[in-house]
Amino acid sequence: MQKRDAKLNPLALLAGLFGSGKGAYALDEETWQAVTDLPLFDGLSEEERTRLRELAIRLLADKAFSGAGGAEVDIRMATAIAAFAALPILNLGYGWYEGWSEIVVYPGEFVYEGEQMDEAGVVHHVRHARSGEAWEGGPMVLSWQDVEYSGQGEGFNVVIHEFAHKLDMKNGDANGRPPLHSGMNPQDWAHDFQTAYDDLCRHVDRGEENAIDPYAAESPAEFFAVLTEYFFAAPELLQQAYPAVYRQLARFYRQDPLARLQGGALR
């Protein structure tokens, strides 16, 4: 992905020294304003913005932020992460983010190094550059550089991506199916996601261009996380590419970002 010049980005903030550890953060007003002015939050009502803020404050109090690889996490960085993270649970409630406590921030992409087994059962030593990671019941890891590139309305948001994995893991392994609300049909969810996933995989296998980032074809879990990014950050694109998935995500997140954007002028 082509990265933009960080100097043009309102989130390109200077890092300062702050105490770290759980509950050490209150919300930074200037950052809150800068982040929630991004197109990602367009169309939210005052009441929704108030709830978003309450969720962000709760996240700042609940999670321990720590820097790694030379990064120092300050209040502004934590506030930006909390603002993005609050959007998916705006109509779900904070309970969906409970059960783990640590957010680790690297200055840029970090390298995952380890053993990985391929389809033939052969174990390879692998090194991958990552912009984020989420462990079941464990920490979330984010690249600050990628957080800065998030929220610009281009369908990329590493914070929303990693938090989507956390929602998916609420019922065990990340498999692309979070716990569904009563009234949602699991068969319909499976059918709509599988149909779209198969379609994307076909495009990727043929080397064809598709509106959706080919990384989404890695697994059903990545598909759910990447499509959640589009759902919030580029809803029109997702609605056009996979309308059935858009509808399922609207039911799950209890939000309709496309209607919110289109109706924004009328509110």
Ligand SMILES: [Zn+2]
């Ligand atoms: Zn992922």
